[in-house]
Amino acid sequence: MKNTLVVLPGPTGVGKTDIAIELALRLGCSIISCDSRQFYREMRIGTAAPDDEQLSRVKHHFTGFLSVTDYYSVSLFERDVLALLPALFAENPVVVMTGGSMLYMDAVCRGMDDIPDTDPAVRQKYLDMYRTDGIAGLRLALKMLDPGYYSRVDLRNPRRLMRALEITESTGRPYSTYLTSTARERDFRIIRAGLTRERSELYRRIELRVQDMLRKGLEEEAASLIAYRGLNALNTVGYREMFSYFDGAITREQAVSLIGRNTRRYARKQLTWWNRDSEINWFDASDTGTIISWTESALKL
């Protein structure tokens, strides 16, 4: 059998963790977590990371391997996963990857273009420009530095503008010239089983999960991380809202309802992203049996 990565994309709360574990046990393989927030060991409750019992059943990679203070990125993830896979395939020709981080998943499956690292000072420079001159300032700068990207980027999205500017200035080459929009060839097969549920059911599960997180101590976890709130890792649903509550800006009740709302929005955004991926075969996450049998037959092909 050719080495195969079984990818299970799915919106937050759909039940990926359980299904991935069941599938991995069946296949006797380990799991690569593709969740950019479960990377951090300090953020277990709010990210619904697999618990110790689940971790003891199947070997998971890329969960809790970073501290919130560590720098990490999509391309590092791509690099690290590709570096790990040969060892995993040596044990078993199948590896399961699941998670909700769309871009990270695409990075592993299709690759990112090679773009040099940027100078943090340059990033700061454009952040300052945005603060002082607003979006108009960024647009003006980008129009001069990278007209090609300017003509097709979403000019209302400051993040995209700042990113392009920092690359262009740091490397001395227009950001758009790095973008090839061609997928990388992988030396393993990839099969994709998307996990979804009826929207109302998904939302119900999200609500229950928020309650569950609170029971498990989300508030305490967030409180313990408040010193790091400025870090990107903490710009995350569940933590942001708790920080607002600690600030006294909103009530605890409001924070809880905002966590629910923002989680639903995130789930929808995930589905939008994967919607355009025609290679995903979708399954109802409540039907684990079908998912397993489909995967097993796909592996035999």
Added chain:
RNA sequence: GGGGAGAUACCAAAGUGGCCAACUGGGGCAGACUGUAAAUCUGUUGUCUGAAGACUUCGUAGGUUCGAAUCCUGCUCUCCCCA
């Protein structure tokens, strides 16, 4: 039984004679996205339509007016206070 307040689109809620198919928020639906991505940003949401536009809406039945979600009357319902 008496007095008062109110009934607006999926929900909440603004509007109180023409600028209203109706602010805003939620929810829904849809979209963008190449190292901050659980981030960041966008569109749409009465019906028909590609669009222009047409048509039907603001509890309900009438009325006033060139014109009504907005004014008047009856009715129905909801809430509050007094009994």
